[in-house]
Amino acid sequence: MAETRRWYFARRPQHEIEADTLQLRTETLPALAEGQMLLRTLYLSLDATLRLWLSEWDLYIDPVKLGDPMKGFVVAEVVDSRNPNFAVGSLVTGLGLWSDYVVTDGSGYSPMPRLPGLPIGEAFGVLAIAGPTAYIGLHEIGRIKPGDTVMITAAAGAVGMITGQLARIHGCRTIGVAGGAEKCRWLKQELGYDEVIDYKRGNLVEQIRAVAPDGIDVLFENVGGEILDAGLTCMKNFGTVVVCGLISSYNDGEQRTPGPTMFRNVIMRRLRIEGFVVLDYIDRYPDYQQKLAAWMLEGRLKYRLHVVDGLENALESLKLLYSSGNNGKLMVRVAGDA
Amino acid sequence: MAETRRWYFARRPQHEIEADTLQLRTETLPALAEGQMLLRTLYLSLDATLRLWLSEWDLYIDPVKLGDPMKGFVVAEVVDSRNPNFAVGSLVTGLGLWSDYVVTDGSGYSPMPRLPGLPIGEAFGVLAIAGPTAYIGLHEIGRIKPGDTVMITAAAGAVGMITGQLARIHGCRTIGVAGGAEKCRWLKQELGYDEVIDYKRGNLVEQIRAVAPDGIDVLFENVGGEILDAGLTCMKNFGTVVVCGLISSYNDGEQRTPGPTMFRNVIMRRLRIEGFVVLDYIDRYPDYQQKLAAWMLEGRLKYRLHVVDGLENALESLKLLYSSGNNGKLMVRVAGDA
Numbered sequence: 173m174a175e176t177r178r179w180y181f182a183r184r185p186q187h188e189i190e191a192d193t194l195q196l197r198t199e200t201l202p203a204l205a206e207g208q209m210l211l212r213t214l215y216l217s218l219d220a221t222l223r224l225w226l227s228e229w230d231l232y233i234d235p236v237k238l239g240d241p242m243k244g245f246v247v248a249e250v251v252d253s254r255n256p257n258f259a260v261g262s263l264v265t266g267l268g269l270w271s272d273y274v275v276t277d278g279s280g281y282s283p284m285p286r287l288p289g290l291p292i293g294e295a296f297g298v299l300a301i302a303g304p305t306a307y308i309g310l311h312e313i314g315r316i317k318p319g320d321t322v323m324i325t326a327a328a329g330a331v332g333m334i335t336g337q338l339a340r341i342h343g344c345r346t347i348g349v350a351g352g353a354e355k356c357r358w359l360k361q362e363l364g365y366d367e368v369i370d371y372k373r374g375n376l377v378e379q380i381r382a383v384a385p386d387g388i389d390v391l392f393e394n395v396g397g398e399i400l401d402a403g404l405t406c407m408k409n410f411g412t413v414v415v416c417g418l419i420s421s422y423n424d425g426e427q428r429t430p431g432p433t434m435f436r437n438v439i440m441r442r443l444r445i446e447g448f449v450v451l452d453y454i455d456r457y458p459d460y461q462q463k464l465a466a467w468m469l470e471g472r473l474k475y476r477l478h479v480v481d482g483l484e485n486a487l488e489s490l491k492l493l494y495s496s497g498n499n500g501k502l503m504v505r506v507a508g509d510a
Numbered sequence: 511m512a513e514t515r516r517w518y519f520a521r522r523p524q525h526e527i528e529a530d531t532l533q534l535r536t537e538t539l540p541a542l543a544e545g546q547m548l549l550r551t552l553y554l555s556l557d558a559t560l561r562l563w564l565s566e567w568d569l570y571i572d573p574v575k576l577g578d579p580m581k582g583f584v585v586a587e588v589v590d591s592r593n594p595n596f597a598v599g600s601l602v603t604g605l606g607l608w609s610d611y612v613v614t615d616g617s618g619y620s621p622m623p624r625l626p627g628l629p630i631g632e633a634f635g636v637l638a639i640a641g642p643t644a645y646i647g648l649h650e651i652g653r654i655k656p657g658d659t660v661m662i663t664a665a666a667g668a669v670g671m672i673t674g675q676l677a678r679i680h681g682c683r684t685i686g687v688a689g690g691a692e693k694c695r696w697l698k699q700e701l702g703y704d705e706v707i708d709y710k711r712g713n714l715v716e717q718i719r720a721v722a723p724d725g726i727d728v729l730f731e732n733v734g735g736e737i738l739d740a741g742l743t744c745m746k747n748f749g750t751v752v753v754c755g756l757i758s759s760y761n762d763g764e765q766r767t768p769g770p771t772m773f774r775n776v777i778m779r780r781l782r783i784e785g786f787v788v789l790d791y792i793d794r795y796p797d798y799q800q801k802l803a804a805w806m807l808e809g810r811l812k813y814r815l816h817v818v819d820g821l822e823n824a825l826e827s828l829k830l831l832y833s834s835g836n837n838g839k840l841m842v843r844v845a846g847d848a
Binding site for chain 2: 214230231232282396405415416417418421428429430431432433434435436437438439440441442443444445446447448449482
């Protein structure tokens with residue numbers, strides 16, 4: 173029988189993910205039953221939310237149970253099939269396992285078209301999670317209007333890099349918050365952010381006020397903590413805070429993080445603060461993906477992928493997200509471009 | 511010339527309001543110029559937000575400046591007039607001064623009709639601030655629907671006591687959170703709350719889960735701190751948090767209060783958290799007040815006023831709000847019912 177490597181959730185981390193949090197094991201694959209198929213994983217998407225799936229928080233999704241295989245978003249190729257809905261050679265995407273191969277009846281996976289002109293890695297990296305997240309956050313939750321001043325935190329991250337460009341396409345003025353001069357330069361010169369703020373330079377409120385003296389209409393929040401506080405301080409009356417992520421607290425474990433100290437501005441500035449989870453919108457993915465793919469092909473939507481080779485490096489790579497160590501959308505190439 | 515007593519903002523409190531925060535002085539009134547009128551204050555409304563007007567927070571309104579007269583919501587009678595828009599003997603309401611008499615051109619004041627069957631104190635106590643606040647919060651911000659489970663904190667306070675009844679009139683199931691057995695008994699037996707929770711008994715999350723095992727659709731928040739955290743913990747997916755007040759932090763002064771530790775639930779439960787200020791809706795007051803007055807006259811809307819006699823007691827009385835020392839809508843009777 174064929175074998176596969178597969179990551180398992182071995183030990184719950186108290187704070188940072190550690191070397192023994194997940195364990196890579198080799199196991200034998202079962203033969204395909206009627207209705208099943210064999211998937212070969214091409215890429216894993218490494219997303220900030222994965223840390224939460226290893227926690228005991230009360231989540232928007234079932235967490236990974238201790239001892240179970242690690243879950244994540246994947247793109248895979250059908251290499252054998254006894255399921256008429258999935259042809260050999262076709263691609264699928266969905267919530268899969270961190271594994272070279274998977275035997276599945278297909279539940280949780282959707283077909284993914286091959287897009288002429290877009291390599292699989294790029295299509296998956298932008299269209300599977302980050303792109304729809306940016307689109308939904310801006311349009312469905314933030315309800316951005318042309319002329320709005322939109323501030324995006326973790327602007328150089330997977331979601332942030334897309335968000336700023338989509339806001340600009342819609343006619344908004346964009347401010348990106350990122351860490352370090354190189355990321356800020358890239359956001360402004362390559363991605364077309366109108367303004368950038370390097371949070372490592374401190375004095376966030378002053379920096380924001382310098383570029384947005386009239387305040388922020390829509391804050392697209394990916395970080396939380398002091399960065400969110402600075403944003404809340406600088407909101408316009410009747411502004412909107414789209415809460416997409418709060419990565420600064422994801423390693424806190426069971427310890428309760430103090431919330432935003434400027435929470436009172438929800439009243440003082442009459443804010444709407446609204447959170448969302450991209451998975452709730454999965455039925456509308458084809459619509460979002462069509463728009464996003466067109467902009468990618470036209471060169472209007474730029475992106476930077478940070479691809480790590482080898483399933484065996486997945487755990488170590490995941491840690492990069494929580495130390496801002498990634499440089500673009502973080503992915504693991506398990507079996508290369510097919 | 512006639513004299514008046516008037517409260518002035520004398521010393522900024524660091525935390526609790528103190529005996530020297532405001533100072534009562536006696537001064538001479540000017541003669542009426544053309545276009546002016548002389549108001550005799552009947553009642554002051556004591557509202558939790560007044561503490562903020564004495565702070566250095568960045569507010570939704572101009573604060574009271576050190577050395578300036580104290581502001582507040584009042585109902586007053588026109589006792590002399592050189593302004594054709596305000597007849598002697600008529601009533602006005604608005605943002606006035608803590609003063610026996612005021613000379614004004616009328617800006618900031620609106621006429622208040624005398625409602626047959628409703629004493630001025632009752633009409634002012636319910637219709638000026640608390641009633642419209644409850645109505646706007648539930649309908650404009652909370653968008654309550656019949657069948658919703660609505661939890662109201664500070665449920666025995668001026669706004670809370672009205673909010674629960676309006677939610678019930680709309681067909682919602684209501685849970686009131688208040689401090690102490692007497693208040694809880696009153697909410698349930700007299701005001702018709704479906705469930706009551708005494709926060710002084712502790713274990714808030716357990717208490718909420720016992721009466722709302724499926725969670726809360728709409729949380730009407732007046733308090734903040736641990737009470738808000740418990741509410742956030744028990745929200746349903748896609749629920750709404752109406753932030754009307756955060757009284758637990760109003761005495762914190764310049765010290766920044768940690769925000770809600772369960773803020774992450776804005777994502778996990780996909781919440782909309784929205785704040786509002788009743789003053790933004792002043793144009794629509796007549797509509798709200800007409801509905802509220804009709805329910806008062808029909809006996810469907812009950813209330814409890816906590817009336818303190820004498821302008822000289824205004825400062826001491828205001829402190830009651832921040833120690834839950836009031837028992838119903840807190841007001842100062844300056845010149846009795848006219």
